[in-house]
Amino acid sequence: MRGLGTGAIRPSGALKAAVAAVAAIAALGLLVSACATGGTGARDEGPAGSQSVVAGTAKPSASPTTKEPTRLDVVKLVKDDPQVANAVKEDLKPCVADEYPVDVSYGDLTGGTVNDIVVNVMTCGDAVGVGSYVYQLKNHRYQNVFKAEDPPVYAEIDRGDLVVTQQMYEKGDPVSYPSSEEVISYRWSTSHFTEQARTHNEYSNAVGNSGTAAPTGN
Secondary structure: OOOOOOOOOOOOHHHHHHHHHHHHHHHHHHHHHHHHOOOOOOOOOOHHHHHHHHHHOOOOOOOOOOOOOOHHHHHHHHHOOOOOOHHHHHHOOOOEOOEOOEEEEEEOOOOOOOOEEEEEEEOOOOOOEEEEEEEEEEOOEEEEEEEEOOOOEEEEEEOOEEEEEEEEOOOOOEOOOOOEEEEEEEEEEOOEEEEEEEEEEEOOOOOOOOOOEOOOOO
């Protein structure tokens, strides 16, 4: 085995220690760099970023509840309705201040997701019903799906059915004492109301011999 020539220099113990220290520092620097990049030496993108977006996605809010029209909204609805008789519209005026002679009921008659509206228009003095209407919300607009305009008339909701009371007068009957009445029940069928039952009630003519004469139909 050949020995070292005279030009070769054997590293001393101090030089070996210095080289070892530099190597340790370099290794420590690589370790710190790896930790800063997630241990892979590359930026955190792709699937990791997608997971964080999913986790931070807010739950969708519930659908807002449709607000029922106010009494004044309903009055405007009736006045703007081309199916309402002009005589009814002309009489639809405030009795006192901004109080209109209308009764408004909200309920399910047509099986929709929003309540239907039943409107009764009356006279201010005697509260005689001059028009009854049902409005259904369809395509974001209320549409007239029923009307009765032979006074005195009054409509209401009864266990999911539309019940219309039509008072009948004979000549000379006062408003407060009709001779009879018809009570008609309607039920919604696909796109319109159909008659389900009809009841006729006769009243005694022994009372009510005085008073305001009964109104006549349009």
